[in-house]
Amino acid sequence: MPIGLSEAELSLVDNLVGxxxxxxxxxxxxxxxxxxxxxxxVKLGFFKTEVLAEDGRHQVTSFYMTGEVLGMDGISAETHxxxxxxxxxxxxxxxxxxxxxxxxxxxxxxxxxxxxxMSREIVRDQGMMMMLxxxxxxERVIAFxxxxxxxxxxxxxxxxxxxxRMTREEIGSYLGLKLETVSRTFSHLQDEGLVQVxxxxxxxxxAARLRTMLSQEGAGR
Amino acid sequence: MPIGLSEAELSLVDNLVGxxxxxxxxxxxxxxxxxxxxxxxVKLGFFKTEVLAEDGRHQVTSFYMTGEVLGMDGISAETHxxxxxxxxxxxxxxxxxxxxxxxxxxxxxxxxxxxxxMSREIVRDQGMMMMLxxxxxxERVIAFxxxxxxxxxxxxxxxxxxxxRMTREEIGSYLGLKLETVSRTFSHLQDEGLVQVxxxxxxxxxAARLRTMLSQEGAGR
DNA sequence: CTGTCGAGTTGATAAAGGTCAACAACACTG
DNA sequence: CAGTGTTGTTGACCTTTATCAACTCGACAG
Numbered sequence: 001m002p003i004g005l006s007e008a009e010l011s012l013v014d015n016l017v018g019x020x021x022x023x024x025x026x027x028x029x030x031x032x033x034x035x036x037x038x039x040x041x042v043k044l045g046f047f048k049t050e051v052l053a054e055d056g057r058h059q060v061t062s063f064y065m066t067g068e069v070l071g072m073d074g075i076s077a078e079t080h081x082x083x084x085x086x087x088x089x090x091x092x093x094x095x096x097x098x099x100x101x102x103x104x105x106x107x108x109x110x111x112x113x114x115x116x117x118m119s120r121e122i123v124r125d126q127g128m129m130m131m132l133x134x135x136x137x138x139e140r141v142i143a144f145x146x147x148x149x150x151x152x153x154x155x156x157x158x159x160x161x162x163x164x165r166m167t168r169e170e171i172g173s174y175l176g177l178k179l180e181t182v183s184r185t186f187s188h189l190q191d192e193g194l195v196q197v198x199x200x201x202x203x204x205x206x207a208a209r210l211r212t213m214l215s216q217e218g219a220g221r
Numbered sequence: 222m223p224i225g226l227s228e229a230e231l232s233l234v235d236n237l238v239g240x241x242x243x244x245x246x247x248x249x250x251x252x253x254x255x256x257x258x259x260x261x262x263v264k265l266g267f268f269k270t271e272v273l274a275e276d277g278r279h280q281v282t283s284f285y286m287t288g289e290v291l292g293m294d295g296i297s298a299e300t301h302x303x304x305x306x307x308x309x310x311x312x313x314x315x316x317x318x319x320x321x322x323x324x325x326x327x328x329x330x331x332x333x334x335x336x337x338x339m340s341r342e343i344v345r346d347q348g349m350m351m352m353l354x355x356x357x358x359x360e361r362v363i364a365f366x367x368x369x370x371x372x373x374x375x376x377x378x379x380x381x382x383x384x385x386r387m388t389r390e391e392i393g394s395y396l397g398l399k400l401e402t403v404s405r406t407f408s409h410l411q412d413e414g415l416v417q418v419x420x421x422x423x424x425x426x427x428a429a430r431l432r433t434m435l436s437q438e439g440a441g442r
Numbered sequence: 443c444t445g446t447c448g449a450g451t452t453g454a455t456a457a458a459g460g461t462c463a464a465c466a467a468c469a470c471t472g
Numbered sequence: 473c474a475g476t477g478t479t480g481t482t483g484a485c486c487t488t489t490a491t492c493a494a495c496t497c498g499a500c501a502g
Contacts, residue, residue, distance in 0.1 A: 051351045054436040059351045073347060075340030082347060101333065105326050112322065118339045119296030125346035126294060126303060130272045130280045132353035133397030137489065168450065176354030178490055183451055199450075199497095215275040358459065389480060399460060404481055420467090420480075 019094045023047075029071070029084040029092060036074030038096045042066050045090020046165040049073075049082045050173075060174040062124075063087075063166065065151060069095075069117050087165040132176045140175040141185040142210050145195065149204055160204040240315045244268075250292070250305040250313060257295025259317045263287050266311020267386040270294075270303045271394075281395040283345075284308075284387065286372060290316075290338050308386040353397045361396040362406045363431050366416065370425055381425040 042064050052058040064070045074080040104111035131140055153159035168179040186197045196203040263285050273279040285291045295301040325332035374380035389400040407418045417424040
């Protein structure tokens with residue numbers, strides 16, 4: 001369930017708008033409350049988006065990699081609802097939204113792309129809710145790894161051998177678990193011979209079995 | 222966080238497209254896998270959307286009431302991703318999506334409305350993830366009741382006195398809890414004198430305190 | 443080279459919520 | 473109007489995951 005534009009789609013958008021911006025690791029593209037002016041296509045790097053509650057709790061709501069588009073949360077209220085933070089030195093392509101709306105009036109293809117990208121985000125969020133509401137810790141971690149794997153594959157990288165860009169705590173926040181639980185689950189999956197985990201480096205040993213572990217498993221919670 | 226169009230917005234859409242459809246209680250507007258052709262504005266009644274996993278598990282992802290718009294999950298893949306089911310006899314207004322896209326090219330206001338409605342859904346989903354990932358049972362139930370309350374208020378109904386349209390099981394599925402937990406939490410909130418629960422009828426006794434219980438409370442999970 | 447800090451792992455224990463089961467209150471059916 | 477199915481409540485018990493704490497490993501600073 002990767003969200004975002006294909007290479008072809010991306011280049012189409014590229015021609016219409018432009019302006020790149022470098023974001024250093026740890027820096028934000030935008031923060032909650034910032035005025036919304038643009039959406040952003042990730043050209044290079046890795047981001048998380050994070051929602052914060054009044055009481056200080058915060059939740060990672062998404063990770064974005066090359067080719068994916070973020071910032072659409074800001075459209076409705078003209079104000080961003082979450083923080084978008086680079087997990088490594090990154091580059092985004094800024095797409096001024098009102099220009100995009102104006103141009104998309106003239107280029108129906110572009111309009112349709114935009115709608116699809118937004119809809120894909122809605123679908124992805126629903127899958128996320130399913131995960132948070134109906135899966136247990138181990139299943140969530142497996143789903144997370146398989147999802148990353150698939151997205152790396154779609155970008156031409158190795159599907160079974162990759163590096164995590166985020167900490168255990170960020171994974172935990174994303175999955176609605178504590179970092180200790182994430183760590184234990186990794187260890188457990190490793191003991192079972194399903195994955196190999198060495199700090200941030202992940203190797204999927206038996207992706208097929210991981211997949212069946214997801215689709216089997218009744219009950220849950 | 223109500224999603225949907227205001228009266229004025231709704232009537233605008235009304236003039237552009239139309240065709241009402243009655244949906245009896247328990248019937249679906251669309252089901253997962255159905256070809257996507259339209260989005261739907263709720264004119265009357267109450268709906269849930271539900272995602273189903275391969276293994277039979279299912280999760281209620283949203284409730285929709287009068288004035289709210291559903292079906293946008295289908296845009297990206299031209300296929301619906303969830304089931305939309307009426308919780309009472311209802312009526313929706315069908316908005317053929319490709320027509321909408323064509324017309325919105327000529328009516329920029331309409332285009333902006335569409336984008337806002339879609340973005341509102343994204344924001345709402347992120348709030349939902351926050352709830353599922355970071356709140357405990359009691360907080361989730363409180364957030365759910367306050368959200369309903371606010372949406373009834375926005376529609377001119379009593380904010381502190383309303384009837385639930387869904388079962389405990391549907392609430393549980395939506396909140397990532399079991400129906401027993403929902404039931405117990407209702408009983409507990411009643412014992413505390415915060416709400417009054419009689420089957421499906423809810424009366425909020427101390428909405429102010431409920432609100433502080435949400436924004437206070439650190440930790441969570 | 444030593445000290446400190448952040449990230450990660452692992453263990454012991456506690457708490458939250460799930461599971462199973464019994465039962466009550468209704469609504470619907472024959 | 474008795475019988476059955478659905479919905480909701482409550483209790484006893486158990487599983488999962490959180491919490492707290494100790495410890496390792498590197499990276500970086502002085």
